[in-house]
Amino acid sequence: MQLTASERRATRRLPRWGGVALASMTALWLTACQNDGPAPGEHQVGGEANLQLPDLGSVTFFGLPGDVLLGLGLIVCALGLAFGVMTYTQLRRMPAHAAMREIAELIYTTCKTYLKQQGRFLLLLWAFIATIIVIYYLFLVGFSVGKTAVVILFSLIGMAGSYGVAWYGIRVNTLANSRTAYGALTGKPYPAHDIPLRSGMSIGMVLISVELAMMLIILVFLPGEIAGACFIGFAIGESLGASALRIAGGIFTKIADIGADLMKIAFKIKEDDARNPGVIADCTGDNAGDSVGPSADGFETYGVTGVALITFILLGVPDQTMQITLLVWLFVIRTIMVIASGASYFINGALTRARYGNADEMDFERPLTSLVWLTSLVSLGLTFLTSALLLGGQSDGLWWKLSLIVSCGTLAGALIPELVKVFTSTNAKHTREVVISANKGGASLGILSGFVAGNFSAYWLGLAIAGLMAIAYWISTMGLAALMLAPAVFAFGLVAFGFLGMGPVTIAVDSYGPVTDNAQSVFELSTIEEIPGIHEELERDLGQKPDFERAKYLLEANDGAGNTFKATAKPVLIGTAVVGATTMIFSIMMGLTGGLEHDVEKLSLLHAPFLLGLLVGGAVIYWFTGASTQAVTTGAYRAVEFIAANIKLDGVTRASAEDSSRVVQICTQYAQRGMFNIFLGIFFSTLAFAFIEPFFFIGYLIAMALFGLYQAIFMANAGGAWDNAKKLVEVDLHAKGTALHDATIVGDTVGDPFKDTSSVALNPVIKFTTLFGLLAVELAVSLSAQNGSGLTTTLAAVFFLASAYFVYRSFYEMRIGESLEDIKVDEALTVG
Numbered sequence: 001m002q003l004t005a006s007e008r009r010a011t012r013r014l015p016r017w018g019g020v021a022l023a024s025m026t027a028l029w030l031t032a033c034q035n036d037g038p039a040p041g042e043h044q045v046g047g048e049a050n051l052q053l054p055d056l057g058s059v060t061f062f063g064l065p066g067d068v069l070l071g072l073g074l075i076v077c078a079l080g081l082a083f084g085v086m087t088y089t090q091l092r093r094m095p096a097h098a099a100m101r102e103i104a105e106l107i108y109t110t111c112k113t114y115l116k117q118q119g120r121f122l123l124l125l126w127a128f129i130a131t132i133i134v135i136y137y138l139f140l141v142g143f144s145v146g147k148t149a150v151v152i153l154f155s156l157i158g159m160a161g162s163y164g165v166a167w168y169g170i171r172v173n174t175l176a177n178s179r180t181a182y183g184a185l186t187g188k189p190y191p192a193h194d195i196p197l198r199s200g201m202s203i204g205m206v207l208i209s210v211e212l213a214m215m216l217i218i219l220v221f222l223p224g225e226i227a228g229a230c231f232i233g234f235a236i237g238e239s240l241g242a243s244a245l246r247i248a249g250g251i252f253t254k255i256a257d258i259g260a261d262l263m264k265i266a267f268k269i270k271e272d273d274a275r276n277p278g279v280i281a282d283c284t285g286d287n288a289g290d291s292v293g294p295s296a297d298g299f300e301t302y303g304v305t306g307v308a309l310i311t312f313i314l315l316g317v318p319d320q321t322m323q324i325t326l327l328v329w330l331f332v333i334r335t336i337m338v339i340a341s342g343a344s345y346f347i348n349g350a351l352t353r354a355r356y357g358n359a360d361e362m363d364f365e366r367p368l369t370s371l372v373w374l375t376s377l378v379s380l381g382l383t384f385l386t387s388a389l390l391l392g393g394q395s396d397g398l399w400w401k402l403s404l405i406v407s408c409g410t411l412a413g414a415l416i417p418e419l420v421k422v423f424t425s426t427n428a429k430h431t432r433e434v435v436i437s438a439n440k441g442g443a444s445l446g447i448l449s450g451f452v453a454g455n456f457s458a459y460w461l462g463l464a465i466a467g468l469m470a471i472a473y474w475i476s477t478m479g480l481a482a483l484m485l486a487p488a489v490f491a492f493g494l495v496a497f498g499f500l501g502m503g504p505v506t507i508a509v510d511s512y513g514p515v516t517d518n519a520q521s522v523f524e525l526s527t528i529e530e531i532p533g534i535h536e537e538l539e540r541d542l543g544q545k546p547d548f549e550r551a552k553y554l555l556e557a558n559d560g561a562g563n564t565f566k567a568t569a570k571p572v573l574i575g576t577a578v579v580g581a582t583t584m585i586f587s588i589m590m591g592l593t594g595g596l597e598h599d600v601e602k603l604s605l606l607h608a609p610f611l612l613g614l615l616v617g618g619a620v621i622y623w624f625t626g627a628s629t630q631a632v633t634t635g636a637y638r639a640v641e642f643i644a645a646n647i648k649l650d651g652v653t654r655a656s657a658e659d660s661s662r663v664v665q666i667c668t669q670y671a672q673r674g675m676f677n678i679f680l681g682i683f684f685s686t687l688a689f690a691f692i693e694p695f696f697f698i699g700y701l702i703a704m705a706l707f708g709l710y711q712a713i714f715m716a717n718a719g720g721a722w723d724n725a726k727k728l729v730e731v732d733l734h735a736k737g738t739a740l741h742d743a744t745i746v747g748d749t750v751g752d753p754f755k756d757t758s759s760v761a762l763n764p765v766i767k768f769t770t771l772f773g774l775l776a777v778e779l780a781v782s783l784s785a786q787n788g789s790g791l792t793t794t795l796a797a798v799f800f801l802a803s804a805y806f807v808y809r810s811f812y813e814m815r816i817g818e819s820l821e822d823i824k825v826d827e828a829l830t831v832g
Contacts, residue, residue, distance in 0.1 A: 049137060049151060051228030051314045056219065059324040061390055066328040067220045073335035074216055080209030080338055080504070087202035088172060094195070095541070096178040099526035103283075104178035107518065110284040110664055111170045114252070115292065119163060121672055122244055125679055126159060129240055129772070132687075133233070136779045140786070143229075150226050151233035158237025158303070161214060162296040165207045166245055169295035169511065170287040172199045177518035180558075184523070184551040186542060189362035190353070192519070192558045197368070200511035201345050204504030207295060208338055211302045216331065228314075232774065235307040239771050242300035243764040246293040247628060247678055250757035252671035253289025254632045256281035257756075258749045259639030259663065265742045266644060271730070272524035275652055277659035278643045281667050283521045288671075289756050290514040290566060294573075297764055298507045301576050302500050304767050306334070308583040309493045315590050316485040329390045330497070333406065336382045341504035344375035364561035365425065368509050369417075372568075375502040376414035380407050383501070396479045404475050405491050408468040409498020409579075413506060416575065417568030419464055423457040424567040424720030426560045426728055430456070434725035434747065435733075435740070442739070443746035446725065450747055454718025454754075458710045461717075465575050465709075469495055485596060486586060493583035499576040510569035513562030520555040527653055553731070560727040567720035570760055574712040577763040581705045584770045585698060588777055592694050602695040609696035613689065616696075617703025620685055621711055624678065624765060625758045627810035631674025632753040637816050638666050670814075677810040684803035686769050690776035691796035697777050701770050708766050712759040719755025722747040 057065035096104070133151050137143040143151075176199035183191030218230045260278035263269060272279050309330060317323050352367040384403045391399035423430045430453035438446030472491040480487035500506070528534060529548050538546040593599045605611050646659050690697045726744040729735045784792045 049141075049143070049147075049229040049232045051231075051311065053219065053224035053227040053314070053327075054320045054324050055224065056324055056328060059321055059328070061328060066324055070216055070328060070331050071220045073331060074213055074220075076335045076338055077209040077213035077216070080205040080342070081213075083342065084168075084202045084206035084209070087198055088175070091172065091175040091179060091195070091199060091202075094179040094183075096182040097526065097528060097538070099528050099531060100178040100181050100522050103522045103525045104174050104518075106280065107177070107283045107287070107522075108170065108174035110280060110661075111174065111287045111292075114284060114288055114664070114668055115163075115167055115170070117668060117672070118245060118248060121248075121675070122159060122163065122241060125244055126155070126237070126240060128680075128683055129155065129236060132772075132775060132779065133236075136775060136782070137229075140779065140782045147226060147229055151229045154230045154233030155237035155240070157214070158234040158239070158300075159241040160237075161210060161303075162238045162241030162245065162299050165203075165210060165299045166292040166296045168206055169203045169291045172202050173287055173291050173511065173515050173518065175199070176515045177522050180515055180519035181523040181526070181551075181555065184519070184554045185538060185546045185548075186544065187360075187547045187550045187554075189359065189364070189554050189558070190356045192516075192554050193352070193356070193362065193364055193367060194349075196512045196515035196519070196558070196562070197349075197371075197508060199515055200508035201504060203291075203295060203511045204298075204507035205338075205342065207299050207507055208302060208341075208503045211299050212331075212334055212338065215303065215306055219327070219331065231307045231310060232771075235304050236768075236771050236775070238296075238300040238303050239764060239768040242296040243682075243761070243768040244675060244679060245296040246761045246764050247757075248671040248675040249285075249288040249293040250753070250761050251628060251631045251635065251674045252667045253282075253285030254752040254757050255635035255639055255667045255670055256285035256663065257752050258632070258636040259643055259667075261745055261749055261752075262636075262640055263643055263647065265745055267647065267649060268737060269649070270524070270736065272521040274525045274527050274654040275647065275649055276643065277646060277655040278639060278663050279521060279525060279655070280660040281639070281663040283518055283525075284664060285667065286514045286517045286521075290517070291511060293760060294507065294510050294569065297573060297760070298503065298510075300764060300767065301573055301580070302503055304584075304771065305493070305496050305500060305576060305580040306330075308580050308587070309490075309497060311587045312490055312493055312583050313484075315587055315595075316490065317483060318485075319483070322483055325391070325394070329387065329402070332390060333383060333386055333501075334497075336386050337379050337501040338504065340379040340382050341375055341502050344371065344378050344502075344505065345508070348374050364558045365421075365427075365564060368512065368561065368565050369421075371505060372417055372502075372509060373414050375505045376410055379410050379501045383407060383410065396482075398483075401475050401478055401480065402494065405472045405494045406498040406501065408472045409495040410501045411498075412465065412468050412495070412575065413499050413502055413572055415464060415468075416461060416571050417509075417565070419461055420457065420568045420571055420717060420720070421564055422460070423453045423717045424724055425564045426724045426732070428721070428724075431721050431724045431728065434721050435728050435744065438725070438743040438747065439740050443743040446722070446743050446747040447750055450718045450722040450725070450751060453721035454714040454716075457717035458714040461571055461575075461713050462710060465579070469579065485590075489583055489586040492579050496576045496580035496583070499572055499579065506569055506572055509565040513559075513566035516555070516559045516562035520552075520559050523552065523555055525654070530653065556727070556731045560724055560731060563720065563723045563727060567716060567723075567755065570716040570755070570763075571713050574709060574716075574759070574763045577766045578705045578709045581701065581766055581770045584767075584774065585701050585705075588694075588698060588701075588774060591778065592698075592781070599695075603698065607695055609693040610699040613693075613696040613699025613701075614703040616689065617700040617705075618707040620682075620700075621704055621707040621762070623681070623807055623810075624762065625711060625715070627678050627681070627807070627814075628674065628758045628761060629753045630811055630814050631670055631678075632757055634814050634816050635667060635670030635674070638670065639663055642666060674810070674814060677806050677814065681803050681806035681810060682765060682769060683772070684799045684806065686772050687776050688796050688799035688803050690773055691780040691783075691792045691799060694777050694781060697773060697780075701773055704766055704769060708762040712762040715754040715759035717755075719751030719753075719759070722751030723755065 056067040260282040348371040387399040434449040437449040476487040476491035
């Protein structure tokens with residue numbers, strides 16, 4: 001497929017500006033090479049990479065050394081991977097009509113092409129991070145080549161982990177989508193529920209098992225003196241992978257989704273019409289944005305939270321025996337919670353099968369809700385039991401205090417989804433208010449009602465998260481100060497840890513949505529109803545007459561449940577990012593204040609740079625929101641332009657493969673252009689603000705976390721309300737093709753980048769900035785100590801100009817590129 005001249009120019013810009021950015025990194029490298037590193041006897045910097053793990057085997061539990069007990073956790077990880085392999089095999093063996101399998105494989109092939117391109121792009125972005133790692137650790141800190149290579153290696157391992165679980169996610173989901181569509185032909189709702197949840201649980205178990213296994217291997221098998229380097233490299237790598245895949249996937253999926261949706265209004269065609277060239281790209285986007293992104297994001301969130309807690313324990317707990325006790329307790333609890341998720345899934349599955357296995361009607365949300373609550377309660381019980389066994393001999397009731405703190409997070413993992421459903425479910429009054437508003441007020445009032453839902457949700461979820469953190473803080477005041485510095489920070493980290501305690505189930509209900517969405521599309525794209533002799537063929541295979549209308553109804557209703565539970569997982573992940581970031585920021589504070597021994601007064605509004613950092617952090621959050629949405633807007637414009645010019649509605653049953661591929665190319669092109677500008681804007685902003693002043697940077701990180709929390713919750717839930725408002729019109733009101741349907745489609749297209757681009761990407765962006773900030777601020781402090789503040793001030797200015805340039809590009813180089821004089825109003829193609 002030939003690219004236009006403007007598109008060829010846009011494509012060439014990436015490597016050219018990559019060269020500019022790398023040139024600036026080279027300048028910093030040359031500066032660093034002028035230094036010989038710390039002199040003998042001087043305090044050696046290096047931050048978290050210098051942390052050493054104590055000998056975990058020196059403390060015994062149940063007669064077993066701590067490292068042996070943790071090693072047994074690898075058996076649980078192996079069982080989790082076995083569950084994933086078993087489920088994958090079961091899905092492959094499930095029946096599906098050949099026409100449906102063909103579409104599913106086409107979607108998977110397109111996803112593979114996209115992921116391969118993203119893999120190459122990830123390596124380019126990784127080069128920037130690797131350059132900083134080498135400059136800092138090898139030339140400034142004075143690490144040996146071998147130890148620097150360890151950081152580099154584990155950054156690659158972390159990035160590969162995020163990338164690998166994302167790949168596994170799309171493979172499982174694209175197997176499940178055709179099987180779900182075929183299962184709905186029986187007219188029974190249970191298969192339409194069971195298959196997406198089974199595939200989601202497979203992804204969740206594999207993701208958490210791989211992540212946990214990697215961390216256990218570092219803890220148990222690698223030398224303690226390089227563990228800090230392994231953990232920091234691993235965390236930076238997986239955070240980079242998740243950030244890039246989330247941002248690019250979010251842009252890709254919403255370009256495709258908006259492009260396909262707007263054709264329904266312009267040409268009055270049905271949902272997922274096979275003649276629409278944008279539908280295959282939309283299906284690919286469902287996986288790129290709603291499967292690849294969350295899988296990589298969940299993998300990174302689970303790992304980074306663990307690294308943050310390990311760092312806190314090694315920095316904030318002075319007694320080595322207590323360090324070992326807390327580390328072993330932490331990872332045994334993590335292992336037990338994997339078991340809790342698996343057991344809860346099987347118990348809930350048996351109850352659901354007994355109740356709905358042969359039922360004609362089913363509330364698709366109910367068994368998902370019961371799974372979340374059952375897992376939360378089982379995790380709570382096992383947390384207290386395990387803590388009593390491991391920590392029961394400690395003084396002052398340490399076991400129940402830590403259990404209560406973790407339980408605040410575990411409870412949040414169930415409570416937050418319930419609150420989200422109040423604003424996004426098809427049964428929610430807020431969602432129904434969107435439909436009612438749009439009925440008389442059109443898209444305008446429908447959009448305003450969605451804004452109301454998003455704002456109210458930010459209020460209630462913010463109070464819920466603050467309330468649970470306040471309880472954790474209160475418990476931390478009950479004697480934990482005798483064991484550690486800043487016990488409240490440790491408590492907040494444990495709340496984030498508890499958020500992710502039932503990680504496999506959280507990922508499972510999130511991954512449920514992409515399968516249900518794809519299943520509906522696969523059904524339509526297969527054009528199965530038009531295949532000659534299909535009724536007789538299906539009656540022979542199914543043992544009953546197929547009911548196509550009933551199948552479509554079930555798939556649409558189930559997609560509503562998928563939308564709701566996709567929405568519920570987002571605040572859990574963003575909440576984890578914010579609460580976990582608190583723990584990571586603490587480690588920066590510890591380094592800058594010598595363990596809170598000096599300069600503590602600079603962590604105050606009375607210190608002007610700290611206050612200014614708070615203001616700037618909020619500014620970056622709003623820029624990111626605009627930049628990611630701008631990439632969607634321009635890409636969607638180009639997709640709509642192409643589809644409208646090439647769609648053929650007469651004499652064909654399906655869009656050509658060439659036209660569908662062209663839409664995928666447009667989505668990929670603008671996703672990568674948008675991600676490139678955004679990533680480098682964040683990268684250079686982090687360096688610039690770390691170099692301006694360390695306490696300015698701490699304020700900056702805190703503001704990013706707090707502004708990001710509310711921006712993400714607002715956008716995610718407003719988008720969820722608009723999405724399910726459209727579903728209500730389609731399923732409950734049977735009003736497709738009406739003015740009300742058109743109005744809710746417009747609302748949904750506004751909500752698309754809200755819920756699936758900007759909001760969800762804030763989670764990995766906050767964690768990446770904080771993690772990379774650990775390195776950046778150490779680099780700034782080291783250069784200032786060795787060369788004076790003049791150098792760091794100069795570099796701060798250079799990095800800020802670089803960041804401002806990419807901020808500028810994120811709009812002015814991503815514009816549509818037409819003027820008002822170019823506009824010719826064409827009634828046939830004017831949407832909304």
